[in-house]
Amino acid sequence: MIELDDFSYAYPTGSRPALRSLRLAVPAGQLCGVVGPSGAGKSTFAHALAGFIPHALGGETAGRVVVGGRTVADTPLPDLVRDVGLVLQNPFNQISGVKFTVREELAFGLENLGVPQEEMVRRVDAVLAELRIEGLADRSPYQLSGGQQQLVALGSVLVMRPSVLVLDEPTSQLDPVGSGQVFDAVRALHRAGVTIVLVEHKLERLAEIADRVLVLRHGEVALDGPPATVLADPRLADWGVAGTRYTAAARLARERGLWPEDRDLPVTLDAAVAGFRAVTGGVESR
Amino acid sequence: MTVGFYQHRESSVHRLNPLTKLTLAVAVVIAAFAVPLTWWPAALFLVVLVPAVLAARVPARFAALTVKFVGPLLVAVFLVQGLFFPGEGAELARLGPISVKAEGLAFAAQTATRLLVLIGAFLFLLLTTHPGVLMNAMVQRGLPPNISYVVSATLQIVPAFRERAQHILRAQQARGMATGGGLRRRIGVLLPLIGPLALGALTEVEERAVAMEARAFGATGRRTSLMPVPDTTAQRLARWGLAAFAAATIVANALGVFA
Numbered sequence: 040m041i042e043l044d045d046f047s048y049a050y051p052t053g054s055r056p057a058l059r060s061l062r063l064a065v066p067a068g069q070l071c072g073v074v075g076p077s078g079a080g081k082s083t084f085a086h087a088l089a090g091f092i093p094h095a096l097g098g099e100t101a102g103r104v105v106v107g108g109r110t111v112a113d114t115p116l117p118d119l120v121r122d123v124g125l126v127l128q129n130p131f132n133q134i135s136g137v138k139f140t141v142r143e144e145l146a147f148g149l150e151n152l153g154v155p156q157e158e159m160v161r162r163v164d165a166v167l168a169e170l171r172i173e174g175l176a177d178r179s180p181y182q183l184s185g186g187q188q189q190l191v192a193l194g195s196v197l198v199m200r201p202s203v204l205v206l207d208e209p210t211s212q213l214d215p216v217g218s219g220q221v222f223d224a225v226r227a228l229h230r231a232g233v234t235i236v237l238v239e240h241k242l243e244r245l246a247e248i249a250d251r252v253l254v255l256r257h258g259e260v261a262l263d264g265p266p267a268t269v270l271a272d273p274r275l276a277d278w279g280v281a282g283t284r285y286t287a288a289a290r291l292a293r294e295r296g297l298w299p300e301d302r303d304l305p306v307t308l309d310a311a312v313a314g315f316r317a318v319t320g321g322v323e324s325r
Numbered sequence: 326m327t328v329g330f331y332q333h334r335e336s337s338v339h340r341l342n343p344l345t346k347l348t349l350a351v352a353v354v355i356a357a358f359a360v361p362l363t364w365w366p367a368a369l370f371l372v373v374l375v376p377a378v379l380a381a382r383v384p385a386r387f388a389a390l391t392v393k394f395v396g397p398l399l400v401a402v403f404l405v406q407g408l409f410f411p412g413e414g415a416e417l418a419r420l421g422p423i424s425v426k427a428e429g430l431a432f433a434a435q436t437a438t439r440l441l442v443l444i445g446a447f448l449f450l451l452l453t454t455h456p457g458v459l460m461n462a463m464v465q466r467g468l469p470p471n472i473s474y475v476v477s478a479t480l481q482i483v484p485a486f487r488e489r490a491q492h493i494l495r496a497q498q499a500r501g502m503a504t505g506g507g508l509r510r511r512i513g514v515l516l517p518l519i520g521p522l523a524l525g526a527l528t529e530v531e532e533r534a535v536a537m538e539a540r541a542f543g544a545t546g547r548r549t550s551l552m553p554v555p556d557t558t559a560q561r562l563a564r565w566g567l568a569a570f571a572a573a574t575i576v577a578n579a580l581g582v583f584a
């Protein structure tokens with residue numbers, strides 16, 4: 040579904056390329072997590088998939104990005120957005136400013152595409168319910184908290200029903216409840232067959248839903264594989280990425296001989312529980 | 326939140342199509358300026374605008390804003406036109422070089438009441454019409470979306486940016502930066518804030534522009550609307566009637582009816 044063919048990119052003002060010779064493919068329906076330290080190029084990667092690069096941000100590119108069989112650089116943005124939705128890291132920038140209520144804000148893209156009114160109402164109501172933000176429907180998008188704005192920005196992309204969804208830290212300003220709502224929505228979209236690229240710092244959550252995780256570092260893919268392997272990699276810490284708390288706990292336990300040497304470090308709660316159960320021989324305190 | 330001047334009320338005036346109210350405002354203003362009878366603008370104000378404002382249940386706010394905006398103009402007009410009216414005419418009073426003439430006062434009264442109608446008419450429109458609905462109605466009538474964007478964004482994004490500037494300022498204060506003191510000192514303190522704010526705004530403008538495009542803002546096909554603004558045949562007729570009325574005052578004046 041997504042293919043990067045030796046893709047490189049440098050910002051017009053950047054001294055070093057932000058993305059270097061990326062070569063990877065994301066098959067249709069995959070949920071691909073992206074992690075990496077600050078400045079690794081995660082947002083740049085997201086912008087490149089959605090066509091913001093090269094269509095709007097200048098700079099130099101080499102190689103190609105192909106999404107849904109179309110070369111991004113050769114496809115006009117308005118055509119591309121029917122297939123690829125991008126939720127920006129900063130929700131403030133995604134809010135149109137044209138609309139005075141959240142409900143209308145959500146419908147903005149659909150209005151521009153000329154979607155019939157009844158269909159719009161249906162889709163907007165569905166997204167309001169899915170993200171559990173019905174209570175915000177008549178509020179002004181500018182009178183919301185950062186987290187609420189993130190939900191609205193996500194909603195404004197979801198109503199477009201893209202087949203590829205790129206999310207750049209969609210829960211960075213949300214509390215655990217709000218994050219949970221976003222992850223529930225992402226899980227549902229994944230089940231519905233949407234191809235998803237999710238940049239996310241909350242590795243515990245990512246480990247539970249991702250099919251695959253990429254680690255970006257200095258604009259390059261440093262690691263690529265299933266979450267259980269990638270997120271437990273000991274090098275993550277050296278690169279400035281804090282692993283999951285389950286991995287950290289098990290690593291500590293291993294130093295004290297409380298984790299089987301032959302057992303991989305866990306990245307999910309379930310794996311951690313199973314591991315500790317194995318060490319304690321299934322004895323549980325009551 | 327309060328957007329512009331809008332005052333929310335349950336009233337039949339609020340429910341009117343914004344274009345009807347806009348047409349009324351423009352027609353009344355044209356009529357006020359086209360007809361050179363001294364009493365005419367005041368009559369328009371009393372017979373058209375005051376009842377409309379009462380029906381919209383916003384008289385207090387209307388009165389307060391009218392006084393605020395028209396008051397200073399009124400004083401200026403009477404001072405300039407009333408006291409220094411250049412034309413010939415009977416002198417009512419004299420104070421050194423200043424002579425008060427009846428014609429001057431009459432002209433001042435007319436100018437002042439015309440301004441009253443001008444400001445009153447648009448206050449009526451803005452007090453009873455949510456800018457979002459006004460823009461919706463106008464875009465549905467073929468106003469280019471870019472223009473609607475400029476108006477709406479000015480009303481919303483600019484205050485949001487201002488709020489952010491205040492956040493940064495408060496953050497600096499919290500970090501012990503003194504923001505009080507003399508002007509020189511204050512400028513020195515504020516200067517370092519301008520950089521991040523302006524730079525942030527610039528890269529953001531770029532991203533905002535793409536985000537708009539990503540939501541098909543640049544699409545050229547037919548647009549639809551989530552909330553079509555209701556219109557009625559009666560209102561459509563009323564708008565034509567108002568337009569005809571405004572045109573008639575201009576024609577009548579040109580034909581010398583009021584001479």
Ligand SMILES: Nc1ncnc2c1ncn2[C@@H]1O[C@H](COP(=O)(O)OP(=O)(O)OP(=O)(O)O)[C@@H](O)[C@H]1O
Nearest residue numbers: 050052053057076077078079080081082083084528
């Ligand atoms: N608009 C821009 N102009 C010039 N350089 C930029 C721009 N945006 C990002 N960069 C640079 O490109 C590199 C990658 O930035 P990017 O925003 O993609 O990182 P990131 O992984 O998303 O970081 P974070 O976790 O902080 O969001 C960084 O070195 C950054 O300084």
Ligand SMILES: [Mg+2]
Nearest residue numbers: 081082083128
């Ligand atoms: Mg980023």
